[in-house]
Amino acid sequence: MARLAIEGGSPARSQLLPYGRQTVDESDIDAVVQVLRSDWLTTGPKVAEFEAAFAEQIGARFAVAVSNGTAALHAAAYAAGLGPGDSAIVTAMTFVASANCVRYQGADVQFCDVRRDTLNIDTTLVESLISPVTSAIVAVDFTGQPADFDELRMLADAHGLILIEDAAHAVGATYRGRPLGALADLATFSFHPVKHITTGEGGMVTTNNPEFAARLRTFRNHGLSSDHHQRESAGTWEYQMVDLGYNYRITDFQSALGLSQLTKLEGWLARRRSIARKYQAAFAGMPEVEAPTELSDRTSAWHIYVIRFNLDLLRVGRADIYKALRAENIGVNVHYRPVPCQPYYQRSGPPRGHWAVAAAEYERMLTLPIFPAMSDADVDDVIGAVAKVVQHYRR
Numbered sequence: 001m002a003r004l005a006i007e008g009g010s011p012a013r014s015q016l017l018p019y020g021r022q023t024v025d026e027s028d029i030d031a032v033v034q035v036l037r038s039d040w041l042t043t044g045p046k047v048a049e050f051e052a053a054f055a056e057q058i059g060a061r062f063a064v065a066v067s068n069g070t071a072a073l074h075a076a077a078y079a080a081g082l083g084p085g086d087s088a089i090v091t092a093m094t095f096v097a098s099a100n101c102v103r104y105q106g107a108d109v110q111f112c113d114v115r116r117d118t119l120n121i122d123t124t125l126v127e128s129l130i131s132p133v134t135s136a137i138v139a140v141d142f143t144g145q146p147a148d149f150d151e152l153r154m155l156a157d158a159h160g161l162i163l164i165e166d167a168a169h170a171v172g173a174t175y176r177g178r179p180l181g182a183l184a185d186l187a188t189f190s191f192h193p194v195k196h197i198t199t200g201e202g203g204m205v206t207t208n209n210p211e212f213a214a215r216l217r218t219f220r221n222h223g224l225s226s227d228h229h230q231r232e233s234a235g236t237w238e239y240q241m242v243d244l245g246y247n248y249r250i251t252d253f254q255s256a257l258g259l260s261q262l263t264k265l266e267g268w269l270a271r272r273r274s275i276a277r278k279y280q281a282a283f284a285g286m287p288e289v290e291a292p293t294e295l296s297d298r299t300s301a302w303h304i305y306v307i308r309f310n311l312d313l314l315r316v317g318r319a320d321i322y323k324a325l326r327a328e329n330i331g332v333n334v335h336y337r338p339v340p341c342q343p344y345y346q347r348s349g350p351p352r353g354h355w356a357v358a359a360a361e362y363e364r365m366l367t368l369p370i371f372p373a374m375s376d377a378d379v380d381d382v383i384g385a386v387a388k389v390v391q392h393y394r395r
């Protein structure tokens, strides 16, 4: 049996393979440089072009670009009308920003546990959390696999709630033959470099509702009723601040990068799927490893690839496996510690809601590298390293 790198053996590869990484080519660079030489750096014609192309891509009527995915969530919480005295139900297994956007608006968070198979919000538990002050649900398409939107839609309609989809993992996913754009009342996206397409920092909110779209545009620009580009075109200095907003604008050169990246999305999604298929086949033969569950009525965008260990079959816990794989130069990660377990959410007593499944699954989860520029040899390195470590620690 090969000696583990952590015990002095040679690592599975000589250089660290990150869990995610952007792809930026010469055409992306040219697109950015062209805008840098133009008259508009911040909100100009490229922002609107990027919004239109993105809306088309994901099947929504409106798209509003903002400075990052967290700003997109904040803007969605604002558009949904969340405020002090309100409460929103948020999935427990997600990045902290999905819950923080509710707190930014001064509303309370009620955490909802997840399905054990997909780790998406468990819709059978949502109703028990609904009270007269509940006004929204924030669901996440965990790892890129859409949440149960037909059930969520029924719950939202029955109780008059706004449905927000944090779709940061799911650009390009489909649900029961439908694209992502119109499943929720508001959907949010991130263009951080580990996501499907990048603008450095950047985000987008999509909706089919024209009133929401207008509120989003006002919110990202200080609560003003028009932006600089619009005033220039209309030949007026006049503006009105109609509500308290923020400066959450994205720049024109970032939007040019986003537009250029978007043209490559389909190819990148295909590559992510093909890497995932290779992993699924390899891990089907390793009893110590549980591969991700894929439901047959939806397609995942495979933002991350999360395995779970059958710890009964192993001599060590997830932390030791993580350290051993890191030593093999496999850039494993963990997504996510359940949000209610974070100190901020624990500070004023136990948070409200439930997250027992999320907390139990967290102990055995590990994220493996998946990104379009990974070669087949990289994929084999990951599979080989997991097999080596699992064999070593087998009971």
Ligand SMILES: *Cc1c(COP(=O)(O)O)cnc(C)c1O
Residues within 6 Å of the ligand: 068, 069, 070, 071, 094, 095, 097, 098, 140, 166, 168, 169, 190, 191, 192, 201, 202, 203
């Ligand atoms: C990345 C991410 C965000 C935040 O996006 P930023 O652009 O980094 O602000 C929010 N929610 C989820 C689920 C994410 O993965």
